[in-house]
Amino acid sequence: MAGAGDAGQQPVVAELHLVTAAFETPAPILAPDLSRLAPSEATAFQPELDDWLRPESDLSSAQDLPLLVGPEANSVRLVIREEDRIVSHAALCELEYTLQNAPTTTLRIGIVGAVATAPEARRRGHAEILVRTLQEHAVAQDLDLVVLWDDTPSGHYYDRFGFVGAGREVLHCTWRDLMDGLVHPDWVRPIGLHDVDALRRLHDTELAGVRRSRETWDRLLAIPRAEVFVLDRTGTPEAYAIVGKGIDLAGCVHDWAGEECALPALVAGIFHHRHDDRLTVMSASWKTTAHRALEFHGVERVEGILGMVWSPDPTVLARRCHRPAATLDQLLSGPDAIPFYLKGFDSM
Ligand SMILES: CC(C)(COP(=O)(O)OP(=O)(O)OC[C@H]1O[C@@H](n2cnc3c(N)ncnc32)[C@H](O)[C@@H]1OP(=O)(O)O)[C@@H](O)C(=O)NCCC(=O)NCCS
Structure with a gap:
């Protein structure tokens, strides 16, 4: 310039x-x-x-x-x-x-x-x-x-x-054949109106994440081509997952929460409702139980950078997160990084 x-x-x-x-x-x-x-x-x-x-x-x-x-x-x-x-x-x-x-x-x-x-x-x-x-x-x-x-x-x-590339995300590439038979077809179903509060509860129990009001949830759930599924074996959703978001993230589970070890069953159930042969699952790097559960079934994992970030003052940010003064990259991606991840619905 x-x-x-x-x-x-x-x-x-x-x-x-x-x-x-x-x-x-x-x-x-x-x-x-x-x-x-x-x-x-x-x-x-x-x-x-x-x-x-x-x-x-x-x-x-x-x-x-x-x-x-x-x-x-x-x-x-x-x-x-x-x-x-x-x-x-x-x-x-x-x-x-x-x-x-x-x-x-x-x-x-x-x-x-x-x-x-x-x-x-x-x-x-x-x-x-x-x-x-x-x-x-x-x-x-x-x-x-x-x-x-x-x-x-x-x-x-x-x-x-x-702005610098920072933060981490983990991507798993799941195939219909790999997930076949992992779940009873009735256990995963599309979301109903009455499920929104359960989704909120599951999202709010995350270790870290963006706060969403009920009004925000309602707006996000109205986004075209965003399909929401829940794993529900007992009458109360244990996990939810969202595939697609407008023109973006087709065939991608970009927003999910709930029992981490149930993620393979949830993804397997989504295959029952869709025609895809392949679904990519995006996750926060600290959801290691979910990663291990998917990898147990032979699903491959790739890691990537979350996005481009800039801070008015990284030193203040580090102090607020109780970390030693650090660069944004160390703070968001290093071995002692804060749990920082934005799900698909929070990425605008
Ligand atoms: C990307 C986009 C927003 C840039 O808008 P813009 O108003 O042209 O941006 P700027 O003028 O600030 O910079 C554009 C380029 O012009 C150059 N430039 C700026 N002023 C200039 C000038 N007076 N003379 C010559 N070049 C100039 C900049 O160096 C920059 O060069 P680059 O090709 O190396 O990036 C525009 O191309 C766009 O709308 N693209 C489609 C939508 C899109 O991709 N949005 C981005 C989503 S992340």
Whole structure:
């Protein structure tokens, strides 16, 4: 980002401070070209945003990213305008992440997404202004961590903002043949309306994870192409698993909780309800009982990086998590890492 881009951005840097100060009031005009998306503009703007973000898709991002850009999203949405027309957009949604240690630690996390610029307005530094402004917002709001997933072709767009790949996730590739006969077909069933409280309870007993209110659960469960199954042998769900999420995570169990050793039975039961020959199961690295249970049945395991993270102050984050001062990578991925993992529904 040297040369012309730097020279052009000098006035903007000064404006960022105005922007941060103005976040408290609803939808202010923050600078001639940078503002918050007014709720009244959101519906009309949505098709354009979808064209930039996912031109080939039949689903709107408002449907599968409800907490970030849905009609009732409670997120910070920033836009850049050229001659009154919106040409660039980025959003940040705040989540609470709880570590069930003693005493319980709650981290405030920002998820950044729906970063998109109109094709004819690209390479003018618009997305950069928006992402840097969201980072300023994270500082002003004392967020502990900001997370995103880099879907740009280079996969390195966010390096320039200080985001680094960190956190761990474990992926298991399960095959229909491997799981055949592991469970009575009646024990795994699609979720019913009455199961939502049980799902909440199972999710809330995790060692660590994002807090979800009942309202949040209802919005997430309305995401198209997200199928939810429960393992229920006794009339009370022991575990749940969610496959798919809008245009994302097809054939992938991306969100599950409950009895870890029951995971193979749950996955086996899901095969009874779907046509896939293969399902990928994504898990937190500390769910070792579930990993061992799957691997006992010959399922192969791969490990990957969770996402791109940035912290306003990693030292403060380390202190809050009762860890020695460390880099983000050590704090989220090292041998003494905090249990940090975002399930599919929390990844926006
Ligand atoms: C990715 C995306 C949001 C970037 O938006 P943008 O407004 O063009 O972003 P910027 O202008 O800040 O940076 C884009 C590039 O232009 C370059 N650039 C910025 N200002 C420039 C200038 N004045 N002159 C020349 N190049 C410039 C940047 O260095 C950057 O280069 P890179 O190719 O090495 O990454 C946009 O391409 C897009 O909407 N893509 C489709 C949706 C998408 O993939 N979203 C990301 C989801 S994670």
